[in-house]
Amino acid sequence: GAGVSQTPSNKVTEKGKYVELRCDPISGHTALYWYRQSLGQGPEFLIYFQGTGAADDSGLPNDRFFAVRPEGSVSTLKIQRTERGDSAVYLCASSLVAGGYNEQFFGPGTRLTVL
Amino acid sequence: QKEVEQNSGPLSVPEGAIASLNCTYSDRGSQSFFWYRQYSGKSPELIMSIYSNGDKEDGRFTAQLNKASQYVSLLIRDSQPSDSATYLCAVTSGTYKYIFGTGTRLKVLA
Numbered sequence: 001g002a003g004v005s006q007t008p009s010n011k012v013t014e015k016g017k018y019v020e021l022r023c024d025p026i027s028g029h030t031a032l033y034w035y036r037q038s039l040g041q042g043p044e045f046l047i048y049f050q051g052t053g054a055a056d057d058s059g060l061p062n063d064r065f066f067a068v069r070p071e072g073s074v075s076t077l078k079i080q081r082t083e084r085g086d087s088a089v090y091l092c093a094s095s096l097v098a099g100g101y102n103e104q105f106f107g108p109g110t111r112l113t114v115l
Numbered sequence: 116q117k118e119v120e121q122n123s124g125p126l127s128v129p130e131g132a133i134a135s136l137n138c139t140y141s142d143r144g145s146q147s148f149f150w151y152r153q154y155s156g157k158s159p160e161l162i163m164s165i166y167s168n169g170d171k172e173d174g175r176f177t178a179q180l181n182k183a184s185q186y187v188s189l190l191i192r193d194s195q196p197s198d199s200a201t202y203l204c205a206v207t208s209g210t211y212k213y214i215f216g217t218g219t220r221l222k223v224l225a
Binding site: 035042044045058101103109 | 123151159161218
């Protein structure tokens with residue numbers, strides 16, 4: 001595809017449930033980033049991958065959050081035992097490679113609502 | 116102190132005027148700076164990147180960087196109502212992760 005895609009676009013779940021959010025980066029982009037954005041805030045960094053490995057996961061809020069990118073392309077963000085405070089828009093971005101001089105391009109996001 | 120600070124606004128300017136958006140950052144080691152535009156309910160869209168001190172122009176947009184003052188700005192000339200959006204400043208830090216400000220909401224009045 002031409003851009004970053006994310007599925008689902010919306011996810012409603014109940015407190016305590018497990019959810020998976022998927023990101024498909026721009027073809028050829030080796031770096032992939034996950035952010036979380038709450039209303040009125042800027043995107044908050046969660047984790048980024050260079051290839052298959054997590055290069056920096058310092059933004060993951062706790063051990064309920066986990067992300068994988070097994071083949072260096074599609075990535076899945078996994079949230080266990082969801083809490084109401086996890087409700088936000090989860091954004092994925094990709095860049096050609098990881099590095100400050102490489103521009104990131106965002107997908108449309110997944111809006112997660114935890115009831 | 117937040118790592119990237121922006122005035123949340125709203126900043127209101129009349130159509131045709133110059134809009135000036137400002138951003139300060141705390142990490143002196145930051146090397147790359149980006150401006151994104153975000154319409155309500157949409158994801159951020161890259162407008163400009165700047166890496167060296169000085170000005171960088173692209174159409175109606177000019178990014179300005181002053182590393183000594185840890186300051187980056189975005190000027191929008193001939194502002195249009197379609198420019199009304201939230202403008203996010205992003206700065207690279209450490210391991211190439213981006214740190215975003217909270218954004219400045221711009222309203223261009225017709």
